[in-house]
Amino acid sequence: DAKTTQPPSMDCAEGRAANLPCNHSTISGNEYVYWYRQIHSQGPQYIIHGLKNNETNEMASLIITEDRKSSTLILPHATLRDTAVYYCIVRSLGTGKLIFGQGTTLQVKP
């Protein structure tokens, strides 16, 4: 199963873009990258996922490098409610299970 590496913590000013990096150098060609976040101790909330192309939805944008060894989650206008732990996950082929790492704790400050 491919592993991911994320910085343990980041700060972002309210209203600014939050860019959360993730390394997944051992990802296989047909494995997707998923981003989830967890606010306090609630259940993880799905944000976005992608394979090769950049993706955008109402919550965020996902930029995947051409070699697919890293990606960046972008929250375009961070709010205080975006303070959470963000998990970058490569989904395991065959089981569909999500291998969670430690994630990045994003603190949005006023």
Next chain:
Amino acid sequence: NAGVTQTPKFQVLKTGQSMTLQCAQDMNHNSMYWYRQDPGMGLRLIYYSASEGTTDKGEVPNGYNVSRLNKREFSLRLESAAPSQTSVYFCASIAGCVTGNQPQHFGDGTRLSIL
């Protein structure tokens, strides 16, 4: 729009007691998962069920059993609870097959303390 519902939300047990954590989803999803999350850590997979009638072990299955009762329900049982099983338990479900790319949807968790 209930999504994934877990019961109970909180539970305190004594060592050696047994209990079953319930999970139900109303999204007609095929696959369901049980995770545990210990303080300061990411989630770890206990068991999963790719479809009704099938179950498979995840990373940390010891001390647990599961039942996929029907397509909607996937229960997790602790036969003899141990303090090391104190954790927050999350259930998740997914549309389509396990090898697809649909995202997992999570419940709000069951907070279990074992004394």
